[in-house]
Amino acid sequence: xxxxxxxxxxxxxxxxxxxxxxxxxxxxxxxxxxxxxxxxxxxxxxxxxxxxxxxxxxxxxxxxxxxxxxxxxxxxxxxxxxxxxxxxxxxxxxxxxxxxxxxxxxxxxxxxxxxxxxxxxxxxxxxxxxxxxxxxxxxxxxxxxxxxxxxxxxxxxxxxxxxxxxxxxxxxxxxxxxxxxxxxxxxxxxxxxxxxxxxxxxxxxxxxxxxxxxxxxxxxxxxxxxxxxxxxxxxxxxxxxxxxxxxxxxxxxxxxxxxxxxxxxxxxxxxxxxxxxxxxxxxxxxxxxxxxxxxxxxxxxxxxxxxxxxxxxxxxxxxxxxxxxxxxxxxxxxxxxxxxxxxxxxxxxxxxxxxxxxxxxxxxxxxxxxxxxxxxxxxxxxxxxxxxxxxxxxxxxxxxxxxxxxxxxxxxxxxxxxxxxxxxxxxxxxxxxxxxxxxxx
Numbered sequence: 242x243x244x245x246x247x248x249x250x251x252x253x254x255x256x257x258x259x260x261x262x263x264x265x266x267x268x269x270x271x272x273x274x275x276x277x278x279x280x281x282x283x284x285x286x287x288x289x290x291x292x293x294x295x296x297x298x299x300x301x302x303x304x305x306x307x308x309x310x311x312x313x314x315x316x317x318x319x320x321x322x323x324x325x326x327x328x329x330x331x332x333x334x335x336x337x338x339x340x341x342x343x344x345x346x347x348x349x350x351x352x353x354x355x356x357x358x359x360x361x362x363x364x365x366x367x368x369x370x371x372x373x374x375x376x377x378x379x380x381x382x383x384x385x386x387x388x389x390x391x392x393x394x395x396x397x398x399x400x401x402x403x404x405x406x407x408x409x410x411x412x413x414x415x416x417x418x419x420x421x422x423x424x425x426x427x428x429x430x431x432x433x434x435x436x437x438x439x440x441x442x443x444x445x446x447x448x449x450x451x452x453x454x455x456x457x458x459x460x461x462x463x464x465x466x467x468x469x470x471x472x473x474x475x476x477x478x479x480x481x482x483x484x485x486x487x488x489x490x491x492x493x494x495x496x497x498x499x500x501x502x503x504x505x506x507x508x509x510x511x512x513x514x515x516x517x518x519x520x521x522x523x524x525x526x527x528x529x530x531x532x533x534x535x536x537x538x539x540x541x542x543x544x545x546x547x548x549x550x551x552x553x554x555x556x557x558x559x560x561x562x563x564x565x566x567x568x569x570x571x572x573x574x575x576x577x578x579x580x581x582x583x584x585x586x587x588x589x590x591x592x593x594x595x596x597x598x599x600x601x602x603x604x605x606x607x608x609x610x611x612x613x614x615x616x617x618x619x620x621x622x623x624x625x626x627x628x629x630x631x632x633x634x635x636x637x638x639x640x641x642x643x644x645x646x647x648x649x650x651x652x653x654x655x656x657x658x659x660x661x662x663x664x665x666x667x668x669x670x671x672x673x674x675x676x677x678x679x680x681x682x
Contacts, residue, residue: 265510284505292418299416322396329394339385346379422502423447424492429507433551434477434515434532435682439474440490440504449492453500459485459508478682479530485510516558516668516681533680536566536672543671544573544587546580547681558623558668559682565597565617566676572597574621574679576666578659586623586671593644593657595621597672600655600664601646613649621648625666628656 261379357369390625423444429436438456440451454475455464464487468475480486489506493499517531523541534545562576573587575594586601587594595601599612615621622645630643642657670679 246490248438273427291485296416296418318398325394325396329410333388336385340387343385350375350379399441419502420489422504423489424449424452424501425504426490426507427511428487429488431511431513432478432480432483432682433481433513433556434511434530435476435478436486436488436509436511437462437474437476438488438490438509441473442492443556446496447492447501449491450495450497452490453492453505454485454488454490456488459487464489467606476682478532480511480515482511482514513556514551516682518548518563519548532682533563533678534670535564536677538675542673543582543670544584545671546577546669547667550667552576552623552668554625554664554666555626556624560619560621560670561680561682562615562617562619563678563680564613564676566672568597568598568614569673570596570598571671572677573669573671574615575602575670576623576625578661578663578666580669582669584671585673587669587672591659592669593623593646594669595646595648597677599648601655603644603655603657608653608655609656610653612646612651612653615648619649621646623668626658627664 242304330418340559353375357371421443423442424440425443426438427441428437428439430439430596438454440454451469451470451471452473453466454468454477456467456477457464467477477486477488485508487506488509489503491500491503494502495624515530515532518525518527518534520527520531522543522545524539524543525545526537527534527592531548571586571588573596574596575587575592577587577589577592577594579591581589581591588596589605590609591604593601594602595612595615597615599614601608601612624645625642627641628643629639640659640662642659642663643654644657645652647652668681670677
């Protein structure tokens, strides 16, 4: 009986402890949800405040611009009125001067005629003769023509009242307030020295034409464009390892000019160091970040290797051909177990590679399957995964990698058998002739 009581007590104690732990876990979950609610409330309030500021600034700018445009149009019309008035008044002023001169001449002639008629009899004949000659010379029957009112301008302002209706309709339709952006960031995938960013459409009624991706370091104040196009993913390169970056995306609807609201900014980072080529090989010139190699005019020939074995199984290694030179069957792009100087190509043991003509080599032997020849803009990718790690196989090795090489929408898949464990590998390239430029990431 006593043993049963002790057992029951222990059971009750255990159940109580489990209940306490469940209560603690429940409380932690509730606290986490409270934090989520706080963040959601904060986002709503901050975005509402920002939206108000944007609307007020935009409409204030519109008011100022519209007033400026109206003032400029008014000034232009007033200047047109002034020009027509001056141009129309000028001939009338000239006609008035001519008439006033005629009136003055007629007054003089009248005075002279009256003087001749009422003057002394002795001089009358002489004065009358002089007056008559002068009157004939003046041509008293010649009068300047004065335009009738229908022949002179009568200015008026032609104002289309429908402008206010058009403006009213446009203004009432101008601008919208969106509670949710039509696209959101979906996934961040770490890449060596970069981040693969994916986004998706979340509004079924929205038909996107283009997307616009921006990013910034979390310590920076301004976003900058990194991609504009129709794809829904993009690899952002030149990313510093272990540094937080903020990303946001928006879209432009089909047939529209304006961009949609931005997605909610999200943090992305990579812990993978960027791939770099080894410096110092005479036949190759490198970019400042050492991720682009250019085969120069030097006669020196050999394999350019990576600075370190930075390619790990499970990752995707990408070579992008920026420019091409003359191809050669000994050219190679690929990965290897170790650096081996003295070779002019990766077409050797403990290496897999593709030549510029599309031939695939495994441990120095050419495969039957072949990929398309590489051209300017071609992307060649290597994907590897461990499929055997342990006792020796029938093929003589104890380590097997499943390799996938892709180029120009085609791929070859094969097993690469090695006699040692290789979780990380070197990459390399070799070109016999100058002009080849390759970016690795």
